[in-house]
Amino acid sequence: MYQKFIITQQGTLKFGFVFLHYDLLAPGENMAYGGGLWKHDPSRDAILLYGRSFDFGLPQFEQLKNIDWKGCGGTPKPLFFLPQWPDESILEPVFVR
Numbered sequence: 001m002y003q004k005f006i007i008t009q010q011g012t013l014k015f016g017f018v019f020l021h022y023d024l025l026a027p028g029e030n031m032a033y034g035g036g037l038w039k040h041d042p043s044r045d046a047i048l049l050y051g052r053s054f055d056f057g058l059p060q061f062e063q064l065k066n067i068d069w070k071g072c073g074g075t076p077k078p079l080f081f082l083p084q085w086p087d088e089s090i091l092e093p094v095f096v097r
Contacts, residue, residue, distance in 0.1 A: 005038045006025070008029055009033070033056070036058075
């Protein structure tokens with residue numbers, strides 16, 4: 001199992017421990033606005049998002065409308081995308097528009 005995330009067709013960012021990004025979709029959902037991997041960074045007390053989904057492509061954060069925190073502990077934390085992963089010196093804030 002891997003720490004993965006997707007942005008659903010409704011614009012919800014979902015986190016989970018799954019083998020495939022597809023496993024994060026609810027029944028009846030058939031596409032997503034990208035995804036990737038995530039990890040908790042205890043030094044920043046933030047969630048770092050990185051990589052891309054082979055099934056759905058790069059995350060399209062402009063489609064983000066809400067966040068489902070259940071899959072990563074249930075507590076909202078700052079979100080950052082690492083566009084140059086594994087280089088963690090460049091952090092792009094992620095937020096609901």
